[in-house]
Structure formats: structure tokens, C-alpha cells
Amino acid sequence: MSGEPFTWLTGEPDQVAPRLLGALVSTSRDGGVVTVRITEVEAYGGFDDEASHACAGPTRRNQPMFGPPGTVYVYLSHGLHHCLNVTTGTAGEPGAVLIRAGEVVEGIPLARARRGGRDRDLARGPGRLGQCLALSLDDTGTMLGHGVAIRAPAVPAGEVLRGPRVGVRRAADRPWRYWLAGDTTVSGYRRHPRVDSGPGLV
DNA sequence: ATGTGGATCATCT
């Protein structure tokens, strides 16, 4: 009961990120369960990661990133999209993994009602995934296992590829995006229209 | 297939 329930999430975000591939995220809302099998993730670090929300230190929004592993961090993107992160690292050492895409494996009718469009695209992208799971800002700061649950993959994921992160302006080339090779639910790579020149890899 | 621009709002300076 007591102790560290989320040891599998403890460690550097880029080490933990691939462990989330194949894991099952679910919410139970509006009288139905929706479960997504994760196929794409992105790691975000702390003060040394220019692309991370935690880079400039703790604020009201990013507070959950400084919490213990297994903390849910949801942020609102462009006023429209609720994006899901899971905190990694250790308390006081900011780090998180953004759940970027997945395949809906349970509650497809409910996911369709919330999203529409092709089944393959239901959770293809962080905003769409958040909409599928009916996330809101009320989820941020909660612990996994309450509103949002994640089951670790029964077996380690198959072939994992990695590459630069999607849509970030700073540190755009740090290869901290991980996905399952050949999976059709992985989102398309989009580079930020105005990437800052600079270190990128450090 | 690829590229541009608009929507929309919580958060931070």
C-alpha cells in the first residue's frame, strides 16, 4: 500500500519515455471507459531543456512537473487542446513524458462520439488523444490511478524508433520523441515553422 | 503531398 507505486516511472525522462510505449491509458467518464494503447511519446526535462515547460522554474501551470513520478500534468494548448503528460524523475527534479498518440482499444464508440473522423486518427496527436479521453485541467496535479490510469505494458514494446520532437521552437532537434515502428496511429512529424537556431542537441 | 493561416484561452511578464 505505502511506498513507491511508480518505480517504473522513476528516472531520467528520456529513459522512462520508451517504457510507456505499449502502455494502456484510460479514463472513465460520461458513463463509459476509453482506453488508449500508447504508440508515441516525447520526453521533456528540467532547467537544461529549453523546450520544457519546467525550464524557467516552477510556476502555477507546471507545478505538477516538480511532483513525484506518476503525477498527471495536463496543460491547455492554444486554448483548445488538453495535452497529457506523466511526471518522471524524482520529486523536486522536474521531468515529464508527453503522451503524443495511441490507438483506441476500448470504448471506440464513445471516442467516436467525442472526436469523429477516422478511427485511426481518434488519438493520433496529443490534442486528439486528450479529447478522446475527455481530459480537463481538473486532472492536472492528480496522481495516476484516480481520474487517469495507466497500466504498464505487459511485455516491452517491439521496435522503437526515436527522432526530434514535434512542433517545438527551442531545442527542436533533441531526439527525445519515441514511437513504435510501423504503427499507423503515430502522428506525422511537423517541424515548428520558426525554429530558433542554437544548440538544439544539448 | 505540402504549405500557409486562423481559432482561442490559460498562463506568464
Next chain:
DNA sequence: GATGATCCACATT
């Protein structure tokens, strides 16, 4: 008052 870890629609090749 500016910004953005996005998505969709529409335009052009």
C-alpha cells in the same frame, strides 16, 4: 499584451 509541447481548413503543386 504576448505566447504556444495543436488541429483543421483551404490553397497550391
